[in-house]
Amino acid sequence: MPEIPEMETYRNMLVKTVVGKNITGADVNRLRSINIAPEQFLPALTGQSIENISRRAKYLVFHLRGGLYMITHMMLDGRLYLGPTGLETGLPGKPHVILNFADNNSLYFCNLRLGYLHLLDQAEANSELAGLGIEPLSADFTWETFAGIFRGRRGAIKPLLIDQKLIAGLGNAYSNEVLFAAGVLPDKAVPAIAENEMRNLWQAIPRVLQEAIQNGGYIEEPYASWDDLSGGQIPHFMVYDRSGEPCKVCGTAIQGKKLGGRWTYYCSNCQR
DSSP states (O other): OOOOHHHHHHHHHHHHHTTTTTEEEESSSSSSEEEEEEEHHHHHHTTOOOEEEETTTTTEEEEEEEEEEEEEEEETOOOOEEEETTTSSSSSSOEEEEETTTTSSSEEEEETSSEEEEEEEEHHHHHOOOOOOOOOOOOTOOHHHHHHHTTTTOSSSHHHHTTTTTTTSOOOOOOHHHHHHHHOOOOOOOGOOOHHHHHHHHHHHHHHHHHHHTTOOOSSOOSSSTOOOOTTGGGSSSSTTTTBBBBBTOBBBBBEETTTTEEEOTTTOOOO
16 A cells, blocks of 8 residues: 555655646546545536645645645555546556546546545545544654654554554555664564664654655556656565565565564564
């Protein structure tokens, strides 16, 4: 599932390419991908302009004129593609929702089988994003706040790191990388983690995420024909999805196991 680096990669490209554009029409090929009837959705978007695009956790928020918002969540395999209007081949999946622009380009929301694109007013948008935890790339992500999140908790550290009510936008892939960078085993119980190890975790989270953003995240499918950045994080992963391969630091075989229902990867030598 796309996490902060993948959604930030999308956001950066979207800001450069679609902010300021007028929406001349839209196509809905899967009714469950939107939150209102097409008879309401299409007229509400036609003639709108995209004024800004922000990110909250794993969500992208399209700010429209007049206090309307489009909020999308990619879920497992959702993808975005910017290309010529009417494109039928070369897309990264089935185009479930399409936004058409005046310059004969379109933004294709593909593979929204589990994901969605919702059109909301401000109150509805606030409700949709309510309950999310702290943004790990924000100025509010201080040591005091981070330590407070885990104070009194007794479970294994990795499932807590990916709890979106605690830390928003950190998911399965990058939690593995963060734990490796901090030298902490994913199944280590929080009370057993020393303060210096917790500080290592706190420092590793934004560092790992920022590096992955610079590398373009791990979504291999490009955002547009000219996109040669997306997917650049894959060769930089230290443990994620590398079960059985040698650790890049010590050579020990990377281990993989289920923890909290998610595949977890770690080095038994570098992580203690």
